[in-house]
Amino acid sequence: MPLAAASTASAATKLDNPYTGAKVYVNPDWSAKAAAEPGGSAVSNQPTFVWLDRIAAISGSSAARGLKAHLDAAVAQGANLVQLVIYDLPGRDCAALASNGELGATEIDKYKTQYIDPIAAILADPAYANLRIVNVIEPDSLPNLVTNAGGTAGSTDACATMKANGNYEAGVGYALHTLGALSNVYNYIDAAHHGWLGWDSNMTPAAQEFKKAATTGGATVNDVTGFIVNTANYSALTEPNFKVTDSVNGTTVRQSKWVDWNQYVDELSYAQALRTNLIGQGFNSNIGMLIDTSRNGWGGTARPTAAGPLTSVDDYVNGGRIDRRIHAGNWCNQSGAGLGERPTAAPATGIDAYVWAKPPGESDGASQAIANDQGKGFDRMCDPTYTGNGRNGNNLTGALANSPLAGDWFSAQFQQLLANAYPPVNGGGGTTDTTAPTAPTGLASSAKTATSVSLSWTASTDNVGVTGYDIYRGTTLVGSSTTASFTDTGLTASTAYSYTVKAKDAAGNVSAASAALSVTTSAGGTTDTTAPTAPTGLASSAKTATSVSLSWTASTDNVGVTGYDIYRGTTLAGSSTTTSFTDTGLTASTAYSYTVKAKDAAGNVSAASAALSVTTSASSGGTGAGCTATYTVSSDWGAGFNANVTVTNTGTTAISGWKVTWTFGGSQQITNLWNGTLAQSGQSVTVTNAGYNGAVAAGGNTSFGFGASNSGANAVPTLTCTAS
Template sequence: MASTAHAATPKVDNPYVGAGVYVNPEWSANAAAEPGGSAVSNQPTYVWLDRIAAISGSSSSMGLRAHLNSAVSQATAAGKPYVFQVVIYDLPGRDCAALASNGELGPTEIGRYKTEFIDPIAAILADPAYANLRIVTTIELDSLPNLITNAGGTATATPACDVMKANGNYVAGVGYALNKLGAISNVYNYIDAGHHGWLGWDSNFGPTASLLYQAANASGSTAANVHGFVVNTANYSTLKEPYFTINDTVGGQSIRGTSKWVDWNRYVDELSYAQAFRAKAVEAGFQSNVGMLIDTSRNGWGGANRPTGPGPQTSGDAYVDGGRLDRRFQTGNWCNQSGAGLGERPTAAPEPGIDAYVWVKPPGESDGASKEIANDQGKGFDRMCDPTYTGNPRNNNNMSGALPDSPLAGTWFSAQFRELLKNAYPPVGGGTGDTVAPSVPAGLAASGVTASGATVSWAASTDNVGVTGYQVFRNGVQVGTSATTSYVDSGLTAATAYSYTVKARDAAGNVSAASAALGVTTSAGTGDTVAPSVPAGLAASGVTASGATVSWAASTDNVGVTGYQVFRNGVQVGTSATTSYADSGLTAATAYSYTVKARDAAGNVSAASAALSVTTLAGGGGGNAGCTATYKVSSDWGAGFNADVTVTNTGTVATKSWKVTWTWGGNQQITNLWNGSVTQSGAAVSVANAGYNGAVAAGGSTGFGFGANYSGGNSAPTLSCTATS
């Protein structure tokens, strides 16, 4: 292809200023084919060269020269300078701590890296036909940072990273790439510098800048070949955390030490990290005009769960977890994260020291497969891409947070793109999205008032887009939420006046002003307002294919217990004047959850007992595998929390399915759950396996996670687990 008519563009301080940026037609077509995707399909994304074959392309994918020719055509049509963005990513022993992104070259194949990968790329980029393009390269993701955190005796070191640190081929390879590509006058090299949740600690931050300077001066290169650095590449770390800073304190103590999310990090978001890393790089010896790029392709974290203010100042965890935009379990989670959204659109010079916000990782292209998939690209199966994985030391043993059914890294992942689009922030369509709050709820009224409870209802609010729910306040403190126009409150004191207000919320997180207050006074009752003690010691006997007998220890009461209410799967199925109940009409080989409440003559009813799980006999042979379930709260911000449940097969054969049940001791309400199917009726919860994680090998584990709202206490429930084989 002939060169454009105007003279070759001289090198500039910021290649993005005053320039258009190449739109990859292959990514654009994939995005446009998705529902709503045309709203972002014109955004510029990087071209990825992650294997030797990608240079020439194939019958189904464009090669480097084809992309460059297309970029020249776009520049000619626009009549202005154009940026072409490309990822250089095929080091020997590539990304030694993440199997999903392992490459085709072995740890010692530095010769092939030079002659078969870098040299052909440099030859194409140096073609005079492309001299008018401003070619921005991102050099070798993740590998150099791995030498800081995952090699040389660190707690998270891997044998593969130890090999690469010892043989020096990461440093030599990056230096060679910088030297060859930096010799081309219109190439701007940016080295990958990780992200704040990886390298933001004092023990990592300075050493990373020093290691990158060492690589920039290796293999004949000099630091002058480095135009800048790129952070958050293919990651999900929030650009800006608006509701807390690293300098905040709770109860006189720094959140650096009291928040498990921050965990002594110096940075809480990518903008602060990028600007600080730029200064540290200059201090390490890089030129004073180096710039920073931030990958904002998937760090928007919008949608209905986006916080609208800081968390409560009851603890460091509550304050940070309640207000942080980044909703991952842990900053070490990197693969196909559930709940993420598109971030800021690519923008030139958005902040001091920042050359551009860019989309290095094309949204919708997978980070890695959720299960083993045979391939000829050297890409392995990394458990961090498995939604059932319960973690490792690099993510503090948290659930992976990955989406299910993901394909190989770099392959189009439609479900992920649709989720990114749904949770985009700013929302797709431009501007700051919906900023109009719903109308104020009106017409509050009370019904069903007793000595211990009341139902509050109201007229529906309206919104320019749509109301998604309501927040209910008692005496100025939020006590619950509702997706309908009513709320049942309980646990009140007899003959006591309460004040209720309600606020409406929409999908963008806008919240209305509070309604006019409604005064409600509970009835005086009959004198006895003390409920019986909670039934305990539930046990099953006489279990058949169609029935079972449930028994329990007697409750006590200040006056006297008159009977018991028996619930199966959260629905009352009978009463008993004794401490046992015979249930019938059940289905064979099926798990059921039983709870019991005690009642006295005044009508006071106890809280529900802990749940008892009973599985009926198969009736026609077969057997049941055993299982246990363990519960861990990963974050709690006072009005809500996230929790993980690990299911372990304790039997001797693989399971076909499993179910975990429990009964809350408070008013916890699950709002979203992943890797399972949930049913909640009142305090009773039942979670069955998803289609992809019911089969668990003997001795193996899987799990699920969820988010929930609550007020008051949040004690851990007692879990029961049943399984079939």
Template sequence: MNVWRRLSGQRRALALAGAGVLVAGGLVTIPVTAAQAATQCDVAYSTNDWPGGFTANITIKNLGDPINGWTLGWTFPNSSQRVQQGWSAEISQTGSQVTARNLSYNGSLATGASTSFGFNGAWSGSNPKPASFTLNGVACTGGTTTPPPTDPPPTDPPPTDPPPAGSKVNNPYAGVRGYVNPEWKAKADAEPGGSRVSNNPTAVWLDRIAAINGTTGSSSNGAFGVRDHLDEALRQGAGYIQFVIYNLPGRDCAALASNGELGPNELPRYKSEYIDPIAAIQSDSKYRNLRIINIIEIDSLPNLVTNTSGQPGGTAMCDTVKANGAYVNGVGYALAKLGAIGNVYNYIDAAHHGWIGWDSNFGPTADMLKSAAVASGSTVANVHGFIVNTANYSALREPYVRITDSVNGQSVRQSKWIDWNFYVDELSFAQAFRQKLVSVGFDSNIGMLIDTSRNGWGGSARPTGPGATTNVDTYVNGGRIDRRIHAGNWCNQSGAGLGERPTAAPEAGIDAYVWVKPPGESDGSSELIENDEGKGFDRMCDPTYTGNARNGNSLSGALPNAPISGAWFSAQFQELMRNAYPAL
């Protein structure tokens, strides 16, 4: 349904309301009459309804002179209708009277410009739509511009009613095509042989506020903003699109390569200038038939378990964001705002087996994820699942090393590589961690994602059988698929290859194998590079670095001559293709 479709007159509006057309997933657009021609604005009000509650999305279009600051008012027809939680506006209610005021970032509307906000509400008996609106105290009646055609434009999805809130599909990846980011595709296509993989869906990283509207920097986000990507997804006929929500205050507290723009005490700015605008765009009813998948804050919550005081390599920044609640409350707020949208699916990052596979980290990390899921007004219902191995290299399967193996009576867990971990690969870890997450209170239908963009480890060096049984180290090192120097190494790893191509429902409990980290985008610079994105230099990206306590004082295994995180790294892309498994 085109959000700007107008009704021909008040009588038709009332007739449709009486027929129930505007009750579930309905749309009100105030009609135009000659007497109202001086008013130069238009309001579209649509809802997703369920028994006792609803989500409302409201779009204001300015058809008159530019305005700087707006206040929208309306009266609920039913005295039981109540606003509960809103976003992208300051909303207050007295009796049946509702007032919504702009926030700092969306108050200016040029002629022809639009802005959207929304809220969750409650009702009893019925949930009729407001009959009229005022903008800055003046009746908003649609102006005198020529109404657009009643048929939706060709780029709109089929005009079917959206599903009621709470009726999301179990697996958003199943049965539909994924969105191919044209900006990433263009870079891949420019590489020799890159067209062999460039049609795979990859995620769009929103790693700073400017990425919401599009940037011109050297990192992964380019000229396309969130709305541009969503519009392109509609044009492609894609069924799902993936965004990485990645801009917490004090981001990447245990490393430097992906430090962000927000300081550890800037949670209010994270909410109002980052999450709220993203939610406003994603909630536009134009995209209601597109499954929008948000990957929530990479490497954040596990850092609060493993990289605070008392842990090897603990940092002051991790202590700060744990103490002030920036991560827990930031993630909770993102889940609540984005999860309220009927076609949005949130997956929280849950690290990888080489990080939290030990008992000392496994349970506490599950508890930390639960604490964030119920923070800042969120509930576990806003979490559709979790993702492991994001932007990492851990092998999907280790066919020649099992955690139950022993050599000469000694468990492989005692090898230097495994180091008493309970898992050797991501698939076994993801399936086990899913069960742990259910046990701490998450829904039994949650699904897991595994990022397979760089964990193939193919090529001529790939083992073809178990290692020598001289001792546990020769056995493990000779047979393991993952050829990193240490499982804690994470930056631009030498010898890595493309992994399994994006696939829906490949294993029990796994919603999809995904390419969330777009192959060819750097993890971090191999030396200090000045930039305007707040990204620092981490020695783990320096191939000459001999390590720290977190990687057993081992060499970093990083490729040389790498650009800043998110920037295109041609040498890495070529190596990933050479070592792909399954092979290209």
């Protein structure tokens, strides 16, 4: 449900989820800045957090209202929930500089008496007893103790000091205990993001560190309502085009450079797994998670719509990931980012809300040194020319240029976030769309087993386009789908379940629920052993010098076919949920033998299809001294498109660099390019290798990709490849 939904519920009784039925305070100061931007009025009514990032912020000034003034404004709005960020620990932000605070490493007493105590005194005023107060407790502090306080690549002397003197833990414990003593206060501890703590070596130590801080200085786990992830960060809520369990030619997605052996590729899966771990460490079983979605939408024309090519696991991940950062360790004013999911209560299992903790348009830090009296330093991670450090793989930062101090208004960033919002803002129009999609109809069970139910329904319609569906088992959200089908798993045999489905549109509106469908799972005790029929009619629908496109007739099965595995000889080349597949990264004028096997919902695998022999075409595409380049459009939506270019070393020795040039046939303009260095002048394009992919072995290949706006004819251009 939208967070702005009205409610008359009192905050006097502690709620399991404070966001349920809440009308959340809209900060008038942020709202006015957002509304003053072109198109900003479309989102200026969204609730954002108020950051209490120094002692002076409590009382306020002529330039910014203080805490009491915000609470008074909330009461005047008729709101019953206010969101605050508690952010002034001694030695704050020890692993960075942009948000260094005013208190020195040893000033814990000042933190308690001049910062936390005055906040608690204001919140305890009976005038605010009916306000639910949600606090995010000290972003980055405890995660820094886990990874940056000694013995790791990200260690700093400042973080080591805070680990040694215990003031991070003491301060967090004091804030939890003092603020949590108020019956209308809900504390959420900051828990970083999947690209920080998602590895096995980090997650459990982090959960243990959180437990230690939450039981320090009189605090108990009862002072903790939950945790928040992705605060002021850019990690994608979900990655729709690949899963951490996927593999390409025997190499798992976890081994890709982007994922780097992480167990998670997005924030939703990380938050839900972390919640389970935290409960295992002794936190209450009803804790909830918040996810900051203020800047992780990654929409716009550069947003991929499908997985990348199967030429390598890096191509597969980089071509399909919606998080377009250069490296997951980049965090400052990221280029290409967009507004994410609008603030929403109870959007998924274990998630109390999606929130906008970082107000969109407020800078992460300055791109160059700026004198100030707030203790905020110049962090090179905010400098777009900086070539990085160990925490971002020694890559460019991807930061926007000309950014102001952390927390100051950054108009250019806000405009980018608005343009790249996903779901899109206004449905692409000039006024806010409030028309919800039609409710899904025809909900039916297309297949079921003892432990799963497969559902299908008739697609909904909407004036700005349906972007997906949420599927509910009873009142619990069990998953989402971008198509009109879904399989719910992990069920109990011979049990009745009730399902409904809601549609979502591109402007963030949600339909009414479909008519409920009751489905009883099959009896347990027997296992389906009937394999699908073998695929037939395997044929080559298209081929080039480096790829073969295959198609076949669908198989049938008693519990339903779930997909197909495609083999090149005896090697698994890939999988498909449809009756077609394109195998890429092949060699010109070479014969390949293909077979296909079908899989069913019970896990049975069919016999192989009859083998098909296909010989790739003679070398095509641009040629040069020792390399060829092949250009493939992976998606085209009219106003823009994504393309991939494979560079193959055709010589007999390794090359150390390459350059690909072409001339567009229309007025296409590349807006985002990865795995290469771009130079475009008018229709002429030159792409040279990045520092890490210039070396290509004889017969080997690499690739780069890009997103572009589209104007005029979009025919595949003639490419020229030059090796060095």
